[in-house]
Amino acid sequence: MSMIVTTDLSRTYNPDTIPVHALRGVTLTIGSGEFTAIVGPSGSGKTTLLNLIGGLDTPSGGRVLVGGTDMSRLSGNALIDFRKNHIGFVFQSYNLIPVLTAYENAEFVMLLQGRPEKERRERVRALLAAVGLEAHMDRRPSQLSGGQQQRVAVARALAPRPDFILADEPTANLDSHSAENLLDMMARLNGEEGTTFLFSTHDQRVIDRARRVITLVDGEVAEDVRR
Amino acid sequence: MNRSLVLAWRNIWRNKRRTLISAASVAFAVLFSVSVSSLQKGGWDRMLDNVVRFYFGYAQVHAAGYSEEQTIDRSMAMDADRMREWEGALGGRQVVPRLESFALASTGPATVGVLLSGIDPEREDAFTGLAARVVKGAYLQPDEQGLLVSAGIATDLGVGVGDTVILLSQGYQSATADGKYAVTGIVSFGSPDLNKLMVFLPLAEAQYFFGAEGRATSFVLDLEGQDEVPGALAAMRGLLDPEVHEVLGWEELIPDLVQARAFDEAGSVIVLIILYLIIAFGLFGTVLMMTKEREYEFGVLIAIGMRRGQLTGILWAEVLFLSLMGALAGMAMALPVVAWFQVNPIVFTGEMADVYEKFGVEPVMPTVVDARIFLVQGATIFLLAAAMAVYPWLRIRSLSPVTAMRH
Ligand SMILES: Nc1ncnc2c1ncn2[C@@H]1O[C@H](COP(=O)(O)OP(=O)(O)O)[C@@H](O)[C@H]1O
Ligand SMILES: [Mg+2]
Numbered sequence: 001m002s003m004i005v006t007t008d009l010s011r012t013y014n015p016d017t018i019p020v021h022a023l024r025g026v027t028l029t030i031g032s033g034e035f036t037a038i039v040g041p042s043g044s045g046k047t048t049l050l051n052l053i054g055g056l057d058t059p060s061g062g063r064v065l066v067g068g069t070d071m072s073r074l075s076g077n078a079l080i081d082f083r084k085n086h087i088g089f090v091f092q093s094y095n096l097i098p099v100l101t102a103y104e105n106a107e108f109v110m111l112l113q114g115r116p117e118k119e120r121r122e123r124v125r126a127l128l129a130a131v132g133l134e135a136h137m138d139r140r141p142s143q144l145s146g147g148q149q150q151r152v153a154v155a156r157a158l159a160p161r162p163d164f165i166l167a168d169e170p171t172a173n174l175d176s177h178s179a180e181n182l183l184d185m186m187a188r189l190n191g192e193e194g195t196t197f198l199f200s201t202h203d204q205r206v207i208d209r210a211r212r213v214i215t216l217v218d219g220e221v222a223e224d225v226r227r
Numbered sequence: 228m229n230r231s232l233v234l235a236w237r238n239i240w241r242n243k244r245r246t247l248i249s250a251a252s253v254a255f256a257v258l259f260s261v262s263v264s265s266l267q268k269g270g271w272d273r274m275l276d277n278v279v280r281f282y283f284g285y286a287q288v289h290a291a292g293y294s295e296e297q298t299i300d301r302s303m304a305m306d307a308d309r310m311r312e313w314e315g316a317l318g319g320r321q322v323v324p325r326l327e328s329f330a331l332a333s334t335g336p337a338t339v340g341v342l343l344s345g346i347d348p349e350r351e352d353a354f355t356g357l358a359a360r361v362v363k364g365a366y367l368q369p370d371e372q373g374l375l376v377s378a379g380i381a382t383d384l385g386v387g388v389g390d391t392v393i394l395l396s397q398g399y400q401s402a403t404a405d406g407k408y409a410v411t412g413i414v415s416f417g418s419p420d421l422n423k424l425m426v427f428l429p430l431a432e433a434q435y436f437f438g439a440e441g442r443a444t445s446f447v448l449d450l451e452g453q454d455e456v457p458g459a460l461a462a463m464r465g466l467l468d469p470e471v472h473e474v475l476g477w478e479e480l481i482p483d484l485v486q487a488r489a490f491d492e493a494g495s496v497i498v499l500i501i502l503y504l505i506i507a508f509g510l511f512g513t514v515l516m517m518t519k520e521r522e523y524e525f526g527v528l529i530a531i532g533m534r535r536g537q538l539t540g541i542l543w544a545e546v547l548f549l550s551l552m553g554a555l556a557g558m559a560m561a562l563p564v565v566a567w568f569q570v571n572p573i574v575f576t577g578e579m580a581d582v583y584e585k586f587g588v589e590p591v592m593p594t595v596v597d598a599r600i601f602l603v604q605g606a607t608i609f610l611l612a613a614a615m616a617v618y619p620w621l622r623i624r625s626l627s628p629v630t631a632m633r634h
Contacts, residue, residue: 056628084532099237
């Protein structure tokens with residue numbers, strides 16, 4: 001079943017001054033349960049693509065369907081609520097709210113959804129255990145390593161059981177050991193929870209763990225390999 | 228969602244020093260405003276209270292037109308039955324009759340202008356406590372001869388108890404009024420103005436002096452407080468023909484003072500507005516920084532599903548916490564200050580004292596602890612904080628998560 005469908009997706013920055021064609025007609029289908037990497041050199045359009053799929057940016061042409069919903073039809077609170085209920089986000093860094101503990105950060109989106117206390121508690125405890133942080137639940141982000149912070153961010157993204165998770169270079173600021181750890185953990189959760197992961201990277205060891213690798217070059221799909 | 232409030236509370240402590248400085252500036256403004264307002268209200272309340280309770284009363288009845296032209300010719304006939312009728316209408320409050328006009332008091336070598344007031348000794352004493360102000364000699368007795376002279380006039384004339392004073396004035400319907408009276412008592416007022424003005428005769432004696440038998444110029448309604456004024460005015464106006472009588476409340480009896488108070492208060496409102504504007508600019512600087520430095524975080528929050536309204540609410544709560552903390556601290560500091568000066572009033576000297584004496588009031592300025600003053604300050608800070616939140620609201624409304632997170 002296809003989770004994400006992009007059709008002839010394009011994005012041009014500064015169309016009126018010096019146009020930058022960041023994406024030039026990307027057509028892709030991401031199926032449910034995939035563990036897929038978007039790779040490509042810096043500036044190839046990875047972030048732009050993930051932002052469009054996540055409804056954080058608006059395409060210049062083409063469209064994005066998420067679970068059958070045309071993202072361009074949504075705006076304002078409807079779009080925000082759609083992200084809250086269907087998409088998990090992990091960013092490159094500074095994902096977490098500094099004044100909340102690891103537990104509170106992981107719980108955050110569920111709280112926004114208004115899930116009951118008991119459900120939140122069980123889910124967040126289980127996830128923090130799964131990412132190996134049950135001993136650090138009460139720590140604030142500043143008391144956690146970069147790798148630990150990213151794991152909390154993954155737990156926060158997974159907690160509300162979204163349709164899929166978008167992770168834009170989640171390992172970019174991690175040492176290689178932490179990066180491999182994070183990826184192993186994501187791969188395991190992808191298996192256990194069946195959550196679709198779509199992440200960008202240009203780290204070879206991260207790429208090695210993906211089951212499908214889509215390569216972007218100059219805003220176009222140059223290669224799409226399944227393993 | 229009370230997690231928002233927790234978040235807001237923790238957020239303001241991310242920059243402890245900035246928060247404390249901002250709250251302190253609000254606290255200072257509130258301390259200053261509460262103190263100034265309390266002092267001002269206390270002073271004016273006391274002044275008006277003095278004037279009203281020790282002389283004018285909360286309401287008076289005159290012949291129509293007396294307040295326009297205060298002469299003995301605009302006096303009215305009085306009789307005991309009517310006064311009893313009025314007292315009935317007032318629910319038992321006393322009516323205090325007076326026959327007043329200006330006169331010259333002379334000993335031969337020295338002459339001064341005085342306000343000669345013919346009074347019912349018992350009723351007047353019940354109303355103003357005049358008997359207790361006698362410092363030498365004795366108070367007036369209703370059916371005996373006697374003359375009470377205020378201390379300042381006694382000094383100016385160089386007279387004491389037992390000395391003779393000649394009074395001269397224009398009587399009722401242009402008759403000449405003159406008489407010789409032995410001083411039977413000296414009274415001293417807190418108000419320096421009254422001390423240089425008042426001379427009292429028993430009412431019957433004054434009626435005889437002015438040739439105005441059975442008449443009085445004013446009837447003071449001896450009410451307990453301001454609250455009773457509207458009811459008393461209504462009762463008396465229901466009873467009396469406005470063509471014949473005028474019924475005036477204290478605000479109409481001393482319009483100059485009421486106006487002076489309004490003017491004085493408007494002046495300090497302007498000062499306080501300027502103070503709050505300065506505080507508002509400081510607070511706005513804080514709000515600006517609180518918003519600007521966290522745009523990346525706002526981007527993350529909106530991306531993961533927080534509505535802009537919720538986010539604005541958190542910022543609003545932060546500004547509110549910060550300023551209300553300051554306001555509460557300011558009030559907590561103001562309370563002992565204000566309470567102290569209520570018990571130990573400021574005593575003025577020099578020029579300020581002269582100003583007070585002009586209005587005939589003791590140059591003493593107590594403060595007043597009035598919950599309304601504190602409430603008004605709290606409300607002002609609340610509104611200020613609410614207005615501050617317009618900036619984060621505008622900023623968050625147009626914030627694009629993508630732009631915000633591209634550091
Ligand atoms: N907001 C923007 N305004 C102008 N150009 C942009 C903007 N964002 C990205 N670009 C440009 O678009 C191209 C693709 O960027 P991006 O999607 O960030 O690539 P990647 O994530 O693969 O490094 C780059 O040339 C980049 O400079
Ligand atoms: Mg990128």
